[in-house]
Amino acid sequence: MSSPTTPPAPERRSRLRQYQVQLLERMQAAKTGANVGGRELGVLIGDRLCLLDLTQIGEIVPLQPVTPVPLTRDWYQGLANIRGNLTGVIDLARYQGRAADDTAASERRLITFAPGLGFNCALLAGRVLGLRKLADMRAAEVDAADAEGAPAWCGQRFDDAEGRHWTRIDLAQLVREARFLQVGL
Template sequence: MEASMPERRSRLRQYQVQLLERMQAAKTGPASTGRELGVMIGGRHCLLDLTQISEIVPLQALTPVPLTQPWYLGLANIRGQLTGVVELASYLHGQLPAPTASGQRDITLSPALKLHCAVRVEAVLGLRYLADMVAQDDAAQAPQWCRQQFEDSEGCRWNRLDLAQLVREPGFLQVGL
């Protein structure tokens, strides 16, 4: 029997709260090194350093900004803060943004990066441990901020994204056409 809509929302909310608590514990805990948030971006498994992100939020209403790059989705009001939302898959591959889907989330960047920005991901896959993975050769063709690659025990390849380097990239900062 299918769960009712309020039950599904409650379970989703509970999952998000648990994931946030685990992320906060990972940031402040003694064994914080090597823990990453696994996400799906452009059909690829990616890892985000927990110290470079702030929170995972459900999709917010966006206000489009005229004369901006296609990968810049617009502005969202996240916790009272105007935040630019970027679709990383579109930025990285130069394709048009994907239509909105149910699993998508916005991940806000850490205040330490000094950029009020969120990145849209296709799905949040949970915490991953670098110690459980094998480092692969750097992807020489990839931008500097996504050259580290790892492979997990199931043979799945993960790209580790360095959001601190991404926010310093001139192309990322130039959202205007």
């Protein structure tokens, strides 16, 4: 007999089956690099709302102590020890020539790149804003001046239902940019 808070057995089996199907889809998406359902991680980088493809990120960790590395660019914050691995920390806002993030340290997070990208680094995010569905957003029109100056890795823009503007960051393209690979002065 089931208690008032426990759903009946057929309903539990149905939920379990749905969960198994979703898990299988996610595993297949991870293997193929496809983005099932168009889910992205919403983050605040500098003063800009950004979307990151879930298949391109490894994990989200609280801000760790970062050891500066001499003779590097101002956007290269240094090295952090994340689970025993030395990981380069990148301030993407500074990389783009914008103001550095001024959110409270307690809200900042490091978002590591997926191992498949072959680049051991993490982005400094002011806040993690949760999952966003691209299906719930519409592609934003970008004026010609913005489109011309924007690198390919941040060329897609979206507007959500509240009218906020989001920039989609393609980490796979970012790690192929020659300037990004040259952290030294």
